[in-house]
Amino acid sequence: xxRIGVWLVGARGSVATTAVLGALAVRAGAAERTGCVTxxxxxxxxxxxxxxxxxFGGHDLSDTHLSKSAEPLARSGVIPPHLPEAFAEELDAVxxxxxRGVEPRPEGxxxxxxxxxxxxxxxxxxxxxxxxxxxxxxxxxxxxxxRVPELDEPELLEAALDAGTARIPASSVYAYAxxxxxxxxxxxxxxxxxxxxxxxxxxxxxxLPWAGSDGKTGETLVKSVLAPxxxxxxxxxxxxxxxxxxxxxxGATLADPASNDNKTASKARGLEHLLGHPVDGPLHIDxxxxxxxxxxxxxxxxxxxFLGTRMSLQFTWSGYDSALAAxxxxxxxxxxxxxxxxxxxxxxxxxxFFFKDPxxxxxxxxxxxxxxxxxxxxxxxxxxxRG
Numbered sequence: 001x002x003r004i005g006v007w008l009v010g011a012r013g014s015v016a017t018t019a020v021l022g023a024l025a026v027r028a029g030a031a032e033r034t035g036c037v038t039x040x041x042x043x044x045x046x047x048x049x050x051x052x053x054x055x056f057g058g059h060d061l062s063d064t065h066l067s068k069s070a071e072p073l074a075r076s077g078v079i080p081p082h083l084p085e086a087f088a089e090e091l092d093a094v095x096x097x098x099x100r101g102v103e104p105r106p107e108g109x110x111x112x113x114x115x116x117x118x119x120x121x122x123x124x125x126x127x128x129x130x131x132x133x134x135x136x137x138x139x140x141x142x143x144x145x146x147r148v149p150e151l152d153e154p155e156l157l158e159a160a161l162d163a164g165t166a167r168i169p170a171s172s173v174y175a176y177a178x179x180x181x182x183x184x185x186x187x188x189x190x191x192x193x194x195x196x197x198x199x200x201x202x203x204x205x206x207x208l209p210w211a212g213s214d215g216k217t218g219e220t221l222v223k224s225v226l227a228p229x230x231x232x233x234x235x236x237x238x239x240x241x242x243x244x245x246x247x248x249x250x251g252a253t254l255a256d257p258a259s260n261d262n263k264t265a266s267k268a269r270g271l272e273h274l275l276g277h278p279v280d281g282p283l284h285i286d287x288x289x290x291x292x293x294x295x296x297x298x299x300x301x302x303x304x305x306f307l308g309t310r311m312s313l314q315f316t317w318s319g320y321d322s323a324l325a326a327x328x329x330x331x332x333x334x335x336x337x338x339x340x341x342x343x344x345x346x347x348x349x350x351x352x353f354f355f356k357d358p359x360x361x362x363x364x365x366x367x368x369x370x371x372x373x374x375x376x377x378x379x380x381x382x383x384x385x386r387g
């Protein structure tokens with residue numbers, strides 16, 4: 001069986017912990033595969049690596065071990081309470097593969113920072129004897145990056161790193177190291193990652209695929225279904241107002257206005273495209289510590305029908321972000337490995353199904369995205385069996 005390395009940036013966070021523990025439980029027959037898109041029959045002939053073929057490692061700034069990270073998730077109901085203890089040894093084995101990440105550096109990153117991350121990835125691939133490695137960014141949301149020359153051209157980025165003055169976000173440092181190490185990359189957050197022109201050009205030059213950005217797990221998922229409905233029925237949406245409440249680490253990060261602005265911009269980006277016209281309405285994300293890993297979104301849609309009749313729709317979405325995101329992380333790891341094996345490079349638009357702000361595509365409707373994804377994976381391909 002082909003072994004695929006899955007390197008998680010933010011490896012000890014809630015989403016990563018849930019994904020790793022979920023993969024361990026599923027492969028042991030202790031959990032169902034509910035929520036795993038790639039377990040649907042449409043993907044049976046794609047030759048995707050199985051869940052049992054995934055080997056996890058990662059970077060993090062936290063010293064809290066995975067087994068400890070799982071405990072609050074179990075207490076809050078995100079994962080079954082018996083799982084952390086049942087898979088404690090396996091979690092510890094994964095935790096021993098976690099290495100220290102890099103912190104944001106306003107003064108700029110140097111070549112040595114990238115080299116260390118790249119060496120961690122290469123050592124992991126060699127030690128675990130994996131065929132290839134997929135790096136998935138699950139780190140905290142960053143402020144939107146400033147436009148700096150080193151993000152525009154690979155040569156400028158190289159020169160800035162050599163000088164120790166590369167003013168790029170940490171997510172792009174991880175992406176750069178991943179590409180240099182020959183890894184595909186998934187930007188699951190709204191962070192810049194490989195999006196800046198210098199990184200996107202490097203991915204094309206090296207023949208490496210990447211996907212992003214910002215996993216579509218809750219309210220935006222619902223929007224991507226409802227908005228095309230209004231457009232198809234020629235109903236004019238006059239305003240679409242959204243209120244999001246969340247706790248946990250993501251909520252705490254988004255309490256920072258700069259990070260909040262980056263996230264809300266990502267969430268709002270597709271709505272105008274889906275409706276075919278600009279639409280009024282505020283979009284708020286507020287931190288409520290009491291909610292823990294839970295999140296609640298309330299939306300109010302005001303629309304106009306025949307003869308100008310005013311009407312409205314309201315919906316509430318409540319869920320656990322980690323439980324919604326974790327299976328998608330596993331899906332994307334398998335699909336990114338598939339893209340790499342089949343020779344794709346640059347952004348993979350077919351993976352836009354999973355993202356709020358899909359790279360390489362201006363398609364935001366869920367049905368159209370699903371059709372593109374399944375068409376890409378419909379044909380038989382060589383590769384590993386299922387886990």
